[in-house]
Amino acid sequence: MAADRLQFHEMGLDDRLLKALADSGWAQPTLIQEKAIPLALDGKDILARARTGSGKTAAYALPLIQRILTSKETVREQAVRAVILVPTKELGHQVHTMIRQLTAYCARDVRVADISGKVELSVQRPILMEKPDVVVGTPSRVLAHLSAHNMTLSTSLEILVIDEADLLFSFGFESDLKSLLCHLPKIYQAFLMSATLSEDVEALKELVLHNPVILKLQGSQLPDNSQLQQYSVQCEEVDKFLLLYVLLKLSLIRGKTLVFVDAVDRCYRLKLFLEQFSIPACVLNSELPVQSRCHIITQFNQGFYDCIIATDENTVDDPTVTVQKGKKKRNTGKGRGKDKEYGVSRGVDFHNVSNVINFDFPHSVESYIHRVGRTARAGNLGTALSFVSHTELTLLAQVQDALTGDNLDSALKPYGFKMEEIEGFRYRCQDAMRSVTKQAIKEARLKEIKQELLNSEKLKTYFEDNPRDLQLLRHDKDLHPAVVKPHMKNVPEYLIPSALKHLANPLSCRKKRKKVNNALHVVMKTKFKVSRKGSNPLKSFRHTGKKSKGRPKASGKS
Numbered sequence: 071m072a073a074d075r076l077q078f079h080e081m082g083l084d085d086r087l088l089k090a091l092a093d094s095g096w097a098q099p100t101l102i103q104e105k106a107i108p109l110a111l112d113g114k115d116i117l118a119r120a121r122t123g124s125g126k127t128a129a130y131a132l133p134l135i136q137r138i139l140t141s142k143e144t145v146r147e148q149a150v151r152a153v154i155l156v157p158t159k160e161l162g163h164q165v166h167t168m169i170r171q172l173t174a175y176c177a178r179d180v181r182v183a184d185i186s187g188k189v190e191l192s193v194q195r196p197i198l199m200e201k202p203d204v205v206v207g208t209p210s211r212v213l214a215h216l217s218a219h220n221m222t223l224s225t226s227l228e229i230l231v232i233d234e235a236d237l238l239f240s241f242g243f244e245s246d247l248k249s250l251l252c253h254l255p256k257i258y259q260a261f262l263m264s265a266t267l268s269e270d271v272e273a274l275k276e277l278v279l280h281n282p283v284i285l286k287l288q289g290s291q292l293p294d295n296s297q298l299q300q301y302s303v304q305c306e307e308v309d310k311f312l313l314l315y316v317l318l319k320l321s322l323i324r325g326k327t328l329v330f331v332d333a334v335d336r337c338y339r340l341k342l343f344l345e346q347f348s349i350p351a352c353v354l355n356s357e358l359p360v361q362s363r364c365h366i367i368t369q370f371n372q373g374f375y376d377c378i379i380a381t382d383e384n385t386v387d388d389p390t391v392t393v394q395k396g397k398k399k400r401n402t403g404k405g406r407g408k409d410k411e412y413g414v415s416r417g418v419d420f421h422n423v424s425n426v427i428n429f430d431f432p433h434s435v436e437s438y439i440h441r442v443g444r445t446a447r448a449g450n451l452g453t454a455l456s457f458v459s460h461t462e463l464t465l466l467a468q469v470q471d472a473l474t475g476d477n478l479d480s481a482l483k484p485y486g487f488k489m490e491e492i493e494g495f496r497y498r499c500q501d502a503m504r505s506v507t508k509q510a511i512k513e514a515r516l517k518e519i520k521q522e523l524l525n526s527e528k529l530k531t532y533f534e535d536n537p538r539d540l541q542l543l544r545h546d547k548d549l550h551p552a553v554v555k556p557h558m559k560n561v562p563e564y565l566i567p568s569a570l571k572h573l574a575n576p577l578s579c580r581k582k583r584k585k586v587n588n589a590l591h592v593v594m595k596t597k598f599k600v601s602r603k604g605s606n607p608l609k610s611f612r613h614t615g616k617k618s619k620g621r622p623k624a625s626g627k628s
């Protein structure tokens with residue numbers, strides 16, 4: 071613990087907050103918390119840009135709670151004193167959970183409600199009638215309640231927070247936000263939190279902040295390469311499937327993995343493909359009901375699943391966006407059953423993610439940063455691997471430019487991998503790809519949605535009374551068992567390239583996988599957390615040029 075760093079107990083925070091912080095096991099504030107909390111407690115408006123996973127939520131939540139506690143010492147009357155605006159429902163759920171944790175010892179004094187969920191306004195009305203001290207919600211939801219007179223802020227609001235400020239406009243909330251501001255009092259304290267400083271954040275700054283302190287921390291927008299290793303590999307469509315199959319099946323990547331694709335169909339295509347090799351994965355996309363989405367994230371954080379295939383649908387669709395400054399395409403939320411307030415690549419705190427794989431390369435620099443920021447959070451190590459097709463090379467160059475800016479260490483390195491070494495797997499891969507027809511995808515998509523709608527209904531009420539059943543609810547079941555061919559589950563010894571034999575740990579079936587994965591968790595815990603240079607094959611499997619001591623030459627081409 072650095073002696074010159076300001077500690078939580080030196081910030082003038084209430085004892086009940088310090089107790090909750092002690093329970094959370096946070097030894098000391100992160101940089102953004104150290105800088106922002108004293109300024110916020112001093113009543114300043116703040117615009118904070120700090121990299122992903124750097125603890126921005128508590129940086130605004132702690133002073134916000136402190137201010138409410140102080141304020142209630144003089145005015146006991148119940149009122150909505152703080153509003154936290156978030157771009158997605160997932161984030162609303164997460165922020166609500168964190169505030170509940172931080173107010174564990176003062177829950178009676180600081181009540182918080184999350185209204186971002188998609189239920190009838192009338193269902194949430196009674197909650198708002200009780201005037202919770204803190205309301206968390208998306209701008210459209212908060213505005214809807216204000217317009218319906220379910221809540222008033224014009225006299226009571228003391229603090230406004232806009233979390234993930236860079237996203238609010240791109241999620242289509244610009245006009246909602248402007249209308250919402252008309253319902254606020256003239257004077258209130260405001261915080262804008264963001265991982266990137268875009269033109270949208272500048273616009274918001276003008277709209278919302280008064281004479282703000284601007285905290286622009288940590289030059290790079292992602293952790294440096296002692297914490298986060300970033301790789302890219304050029305491969306076209308079939309090779310993407312082949313490479314992912316081999317990496318997962320031979321356990322060449324270990325620990326929890328988030329795979330990002332750019333469309334809902336793609337996530338079912340990939341899930342059905344992996345299913346045939348008995349590689350389980352959950353899907354996360356905007357068509358799933360919000361209760362299911364939040365439950366999947368919670369279970370993933372609890373270690374139920376190793377792999378999530380997530381869509382990143384709310385990114386800008388136009389690959390030329392970074393070139394066409396100021397002409398960003400806004401998310402309209404159009405599309406069958408899509409929820410425009412969905413978003414898991416932004417702000418969501420997936421715990422202990424070891425690997426982020428961009429199966430489809432993100433369409434903008436911001437999107438890359440947010441996706442990759444799901445790993446290497448809060449001081450943990452992480453690896454990001456991006457598959458890049460020849461049409462995406464320009465985007466890769468843009469990302470490289472943006473990341474390297476003033477720090478060459480932040481660049482993506484080539485992920486040396488001799489594709490010819492895994493040629494033996496190609497036949498199986500193509501066989502599996504053939505089975506994933508458009509019809510199979512359509513059926514799987516429908517099946518999953520029906521199933522999750524049922525789950526979602528139960529998640530609302532049934533599971534509260536039946537917590538054991540909740541534990542048994544899984545979201546990674548096979549969606550199309552008919553296409554699974556038993557022989558595909560196993561990897562015959564002869565297929566494993568000799569260069570990989572020392573690293574590979576083929577999984578033969580779900581039962582075995584479970585066992586192996588448990589073992590892998592142990593490896594993860596011991597090697598990744600304790601030793602910074604763990605034996606993550608994603609790291610050790612590169613650069614054949616540089617032979618590491620005692621390690622056979624890996625199959626990379628470097």
Ligand SMILES: Nc1ncnc2c1ncn2[C@@H]1O[C@H](COP(=O)(O)OP(=O)(O)OP(=O)(O)O)[C@@H](O)[C@H]1O
Nearest residue numbers: 096098099100122123124125126127265417419448
């Ligand atoms: N002082 C601390 N010490 C240790 N862990 C912390 C501390 N503060 C926050 N964390 C943890 O760090 C993780 C990331 O925090 P948070 O989600 O607030 O990051 P963020 O900066 O908002 O990221 P993003 O930009 O991706 O939204 C969380 O799991 C949180 O519990």
